[in-house]
Amino acid sequence: MRKAVGAVRQSGRRVPVASLWGVVGRRPLARHGLFAVLVAIAIVIFSYQVSSYTNYNLAEVAVFVIAAAGLTLLTGVNGQISLGHGALMAVGAYTTALLLKSQPNLAMILVLLTSVATTAGAGLIFGVAAARLRGPYLAGATLALALALPQLALHFSSLFGGEEGIPITPPSAPSWLGATFSSEQWLAWISVVAALVTLVLLANLMRSWVGRTLKAVRDDEVAALLAGINVGRIQVLAFVISAGCAGLAGALFAYWVGLAAPAAFSVTLSLQLLIAIVIGGLGSLVGAVWGSLVLVMVPDLTGSLASGLNLPSSIANNLPLAIFGLVLMVAILAFPGGIQGGLKRLAGLGRSRWRQHGLRRESG
Amino acid sequence: MHTLLVLIIEGLVQGAIYAALALALVLIWRATKVINFAQGAMAMVTTYVALFVIQLGLSYWAAFAIALAFGFLLGAVVERVLVRPVESASPFNVVILTLGLYLFLEAVVPMIFGGSIRSFPPAFAITGIEVGKVQVPLSGFDLFTFGSVLVVVLLLAALFQRTNLGLRMRASAFSPEVARLLGIRVGRMLTTGWALAAVLGALAGILIAPTLLLQPTYMDEVFIFGFTGAIVGGLDSPWGSVVGGLLMGLVLTFVGYVSPDLETLAGLAILTAILMVRPQGLFSGHRERRV
Numbered sequence: 001m002r003k004a005v006g007a008v009r010q011s012g013r014r015v016p017v018a019s020l021w022g023v024v025g026r027r028p029l030a031r032h033g034l035f036a037v038l039v040a041i042a043i044v045i046f047s048y049q050v051s052s053y054t055n056y057n058l059a060e061v062a063v064f065v066i067a068a069a070g071l072t073l074l075t076g077v078n079g080q081i082s083l084g085h086g087a088l089m090a091v092g093a094y095t096t097a098l099l100l101k102s103q104p105n106l107a108m109i110l111v112l113l114t115s116v117a118t119t120a121g122a123g124l125i126f127g128v129a130a131a132r133l134r135g136p137y138l139a140g141a142t143l144a145l146a147l148a149l150p151q152l153a154l155h156f157s158s159l160f161g162g163e164e165g166i167p168i169t170p171p172s173a174p175s176w177l178g179a180t181f182s183s184e185q186w187l188a189w190i191s192v193v194a195a196l197v198t199l200v201l202l203a204n205l206m207r208s209w210v211g212r213t214l215k216a217v218r219d220d221e222v223a224a225l226l227a228g229i230n231v232g233r234i235q236v237l238a239f240v241i242s243a244g245c246a247g248l249a250g251a252l253f254a255y256w257v258g259l260a261a262p263a264a265f266s267v268t269l270s271l272q273l274l275i276a277i278v279i280g281g282l283g284s285l286v287g288a289v290w291g292s293l294v295l296v297m298v299p300d301l302t303g304s305l306a307s308g309l310n311l312p313s314s315i316a317n318n319l320p321l322a323i324f325g326l327v328l329m330v331a332i333l334a335f336p337g338g339i340q341g342g343l344k345r346l347a348g349l350g351r352s353r354w355r356q357h358g359l360r361r362e363s364g
Numbered sequence: 365m366h367t368l369l370v371l372i373i374e375g376l377v378q379g380a381i382y383a384a385l386a387l388a389l390v391l392i393w394r395a396t397k398v399i400n401f402a403q404g405a406m407a408m409v410t411t412y413v414a415l416f417v418i419q420l421g422l423s424y425w426a427a428f429a430i431a432l433a434f435g436f437l438l439g440a441v442v443e444r445v446l447v448r449p450v451e452s453a454s455p456f457n458v459v460i461l462t463l464g465l466y467l468f469l470e471a472v473v474p475m476i477f478g479g480s481i482r483s484f485p486p487a488f489a490i491t492g493i494e495v496g497k498v499q500v501p502l503s504g505f506d507l508f509t510f511g512s513v514l515v516v517v518l519l520l521a522a523l524f525q526r527t528n529l530g531l532r533m534r535a536s537a538f539s540p541e542v543a544r545l546l547g548i549r550v551g552r553m554l555t556t557g558w559a560l561a562a563v564l565g566a567l568a569g570i571l572i573a574p575t576l577l578l579q580p581t582y583m584d585e586v587f588i589f590g591f592t593g594a595i596v597g598g599l600d601s602p603w604g605s606v607v608g609g610l611l612m613g614l615v616l617t618f619v620g621y622v623s624p625d626l627e628t629l630a631g632l633a634i635l636t637a638i639l640m641v642r643p644q645g646l647f648s649g650h651r652e653r654r655v
Binding site for chain 2: 009079081083129132133135136137139140141143144145147148151152153154178267268271274275278315317319320321322324325326327328329332333336
């Protein structure tokens with residue numbers, strides 16, 4: 001049906017460039033893919049211009065983007081709040097660490113895929129439980145998960161390395177990139193590619209019947225039920241996909257830190273992901289990107305501010321979280337749409353101005 | 365036998381603290397249908413205030429009273445300034461809001477008081493009392509903890525059942541529209557509810573501080589255990605939440621005796637089990653609506 005409409009429209013346009021755009025523009029996968037490739041090229045060029053410290057930050061942003069995008073699907077699109085995604089990232093990180101401990105030479109792509117699969121499996125278990133819970137009950141249960149799961153690493157310290165965790169050697173860049181190519185830049189490339197692949201896949205999923213079903217369940221469960229949607233199954237599905245993303249983020253996070261240790265996966269990490277999607281704009285993948293940028297840039301800015309002003313470490317260390325908490329409260333009170341919502345409004349404003357301007361010119 | 369007795373006493377004393385926090389959550393839930401995720405963090409703030417007062421040279425009792433009064437004020441301000449504007453918004457927004465407050469408080473307190481672990485004095489000796497020649501595994505501070513929670517719970521019960529204010533608060537929680545038509549200042553009643561809940565939280569914070577030691581995150585797990593206690597008892601049942609809190613104290617003390625690392629995991633397990641099997645709680649009056 002849709003193909004037929006596309007064909008008619010294409011035959012109506014004679015200009016080859018327009019018909020090429022017709023093909024790419026009307027197919028979400030092609031459009032998102034093309035956009036992702038352009039972004040990837042831009043970031044590769046960017047990564048050569050900047051210091052290895054900025055590349056290190058770039059990798060961090062990419063890791064947060066993956067986890068926040070997954071949480072966007074679950075919380076923003078499907079309406080299930082999770083305060084336990086930090087714990088799911090821990091599952092991914094420990095899978096990576098344990099796998100590398102037994103098979104140090106395993107290809108990175110296999111390590112990442114295994115981490116995704118393991119965490120998606122864990123997500124299936126939590127999802128089955130979570131599908132029965134609503135609102136504050138779900139929030140409380142996932143918060144308990146975020147607090148409790150790192151304790152496992154302490155209890156089974158012979159397996160998980162206890163408080164110190166399990167060290168991981170960061171991936172070294174392949175030799176064809178040259179001897180001066182830093183490992184930070186290589187990890188940034190890998191993380192950015194992983195983030196773009198995740199974003200393209202999720203963007204397509206959200207435009208498919210799955211996305212529409214997820215939204216239907218979020219907006220009105222009873223109506224969705226009456227429309228023949230298996231609400232429980234779709235909620236579990238959202239949890240599994242979201243957990244898979246958290247697993248990928250956790251694995252890359254472990255490579256990035258060079259360690260899988262319980263302290264890194266505190267409640268604060270889970271809340272940071274929530275901050276990213278709320279500040280960015282709930283339910284929007286682009287919002288998740290904005291939010292992740294904020295998550296990485298704020299501590300960086302406050303760090304340089306604190307060293308510039310010679311602030312004591314007790315203030316400098318806690319300034320980012322205080323800002324995040326404050327911004328979260330202000331965002332809920334004043335800007336529920338987040339950054340992406342604000343940008344959309346600005347764009348809408350600009351467009352309507354432009355249109356009015358055009359109309360006036362035509363009439364004049 | 366002796367160990368069993370020690371564990372039961374310790375469990376009940378810990379449970380009294382969880383019960384206070386659980387009751388605080390239930391008070392707020394009944395009034396505004398909100399879970400206050402900042403309840404633990406607010407209790408942490410009031411306990412730091414108490415420590416500050418003690419370090420100024422004032423007595424423990426002055427600090428105790430000031431902390432509870434500060435809790436009352438903090439609860440009222442949070443309701444009035446933060447929660448009231450989003451009252452009609454989706455419950456999701458209110459959850460995020462209280463989480464924002466939680467993050468903010470846990471970051472601001474170490475900025476003011478420093479982030480290092482501090483000891484907090486108990487009101488009474490923590491060694492066992494001697495009855496005749498035998499030392500029983502029950503300290504003066506244990507008695508004080510259990511007794512003060514009991515007194516506060518009974519006072520609250522009297523407030524809600526016997527006084528005009530309590531009746532108005534119950535009416536506001538039960539049906540805000542009708543209460544408003546009857547001339548009750550519903551907004552003021554909700555503020556009072558939040559303030560009283562914060563007093564309960566402040567009490568829990570002060571009572572558990574000598575055992576856990578004071579640091580900005582020290583109430584995180586206590587909050588989860590209190591939350592679980594409230595869920596076990598049923599979020600709309602005040603008496604249920606007290607029993608739930610006591611049960612949590614007993615169970616977690618026994619688990620902690622086996623392995624201290626497992627306490628939080630046991631809390632998660634109990635929470636999940638209750639939510640799966642009987643989400644309305646053990647003592648809730650009416651059944652949860654399933655769609």
